Amino acid sequence: MKSVMSNKWVISLYVLPSLLLILLLIYIPIVLTGYYGLMDWNGIGKMKFIGLENYIELLKDTKFWQSAWHSLLLGLFSTLSLVGYLILSLILASKIKGANFLRKIYLIPMLLSSVAIGQLWAKIFDPSNGMLNRLLVLVGVDNPPLWLADSNIVLYALFFPIVWQYAGFYIIIFYAALKNVPEELIEAAKIDGATPIQISYKIKVPLIAGVIKVMVILAIVGSLKYFDLIFVLTGGGPNGASEVMASYMYKEAFSKYNFGYGSAIGFGLLIICIVATWIIQKLLNTKDVDY
């Protein structure tokens, strides 16, 4: 058997099925997207080759860069919210009562579909009948904000349901990582007189730095290609004030039937995601701590 497995041909043969699947489902569509971006195509009729025209237009398209900026803001906001999740996880992991129960509560939004969450928050944000504004009126705010209808605040209003939606995911991973921190280290620190905050900050957090890095990348890349709640709640409006890259791509390709240009946006989105991942990895490229 050993000699079979060391035969390169056999190895590649075993790898082939999954390689084919990955090629078929991921890499070939990426190449095709880039290729469609070179076309003038409405998705139905014949394609017309127009060279780099779509990509050049993309670079000059203020709507695209505006939506890219919104995506980036969402990425920053998600990254900041990681701090909150980390603190929550630290508390949960420090053996408080009901940690298990709370963890499950935080996970619930993860289990709902984005469309259901969208419907839920649409009701909360409703300008006159919504829970939020009713509450504000009750406590004496005369003209509560219109949330999703106000182009100045719609983006920030949207960040909250998005952050809320993914809270459980990040918390559960942080929590699992924190549970893996060896108990002896914490005991030793306690004997040396370290406060709980010192233990968290100086021992636990550095030990899970690797996980934190991965979470930062996930949060930023996830935000850059984020689509669901924004599409359900505002559809990118009003007047493009909450447009993100993915919703802009959808609009061009599926609503305006500009498949060529939509593909170009998709390809641009891919490149931005790759660049962002690379930058984050460079920025966070410090040695993992090990005790």
Next chain:
Amino acid sequence: MLNKKTVAIFMSVLMLLSLVLAGCSSSSASEESSADGKKVIKFMHLWPEGSSNAQFSIVKDVITEYEKEHKDIKIETEILNPDQYREKLKVLASSNELPDIGMTWSDGFIQPYVEGDMLAPLDDVVENNPDLKDAFIPGVKESYAVDGKTYGLPLELNISYVFYNKEIFEKYGLKAPKTFSEYKKVVKTLADNGVVPATVGAKDGWPASFWFMYLADRIGGSTILTDVIKGKAKMDDPAIVKAAEEIQNLVDMGGFVKGASALSNDDAKGYFMNEQAAMFLTATWELPNYTTSPDVTQEFKDKIGYFKFPTYEGGKGTDINSYVGGPGVGLFVAKDSKVQEEAKDFVGYLVKRWGEKSVVDAGVIPATKVDTASLDLAPMYIEILKDLGEASNVTTYFDTQSSPAVSELHHDLVTALFGKQVTPKDFVKQHADELAAEKK
């Protein structure tokens, strides 16, 4: 050792093969006839039993009837939700596998399919059938025509009215307005008393566009928007700017529900159904909610009345019987269909039977003329069918007439217009730019 190696290789090859085969198995050419020798017509429609039960039943009954009369034909249906239907049709079209009969929307939607040479002209169906020749309400069938040939036969027709809550109007001593200045007075009275005058789902774009289209019709005349799309008039016509300005005047007066630009049509409808708003400009597809629907209380239905969109003092569109509306879905026959003749015959049959059944069974206004005398209908239906007979013009929805790109931009811009994120001047300019870009 060798044996094991062979087994290993054999297994991997087997895996590969199964993978390849799995990829191939789904695509098979559409069969012409079923096992019992009947000709099979494939029919794709968008009225699932769950969400559009009445329409579903009519189609099902008509198919059963037809199959009974034509023993050699078997009609196979595939039913999808409207949104899924749109997507699937596009995918089928790009691989040239359209069903024999399918549903289509008019104007901008049907255009790419016709240009792609995928649909069969249906003029002969109408011409050769005495039942259909004069059956359609004038102007409706033409919405499915490209270069003078009709590629779709309409089933539905919707026109828009302002529906209002009579109880709220009575409470403040108001009457249904006939002119726009009267309408503004109504708005003012309601707003002053803290009642939401009109509800509109501006987030979706198209419900807000109803207001814009009617004002453009009343101020600039009934052909102005059609002319703009055909390039015979300019989008920056003063009348259109004026229409956009009047919308923002209404917004300033508090004429619409708060935060309209974040409300979907369904959200907005909720305000009207819960009697939190006095008026709702919408199309006749809402009629069942005000007449026959078992889900709505009779008490509410009794409170609802409608009026025609008021005329504008000094405007060119002086006829209150000019409507904004449009055909809903129609039927097409695929050009590559192997049973084209049979499919055409069934389409003609379905359109005719649909016209006879749809008002009574589904509360849908058909695109064909209805003989109200012989039917037992709610009074509101009879009045509206009578209005249709007297209609001087039905302008097809701007977003239906225009290309998908203009339509999408229009939706975004109307939302912004209602949210005051765009000025009337800029509103028309952005339209004009997109229309000009398209002409190139």
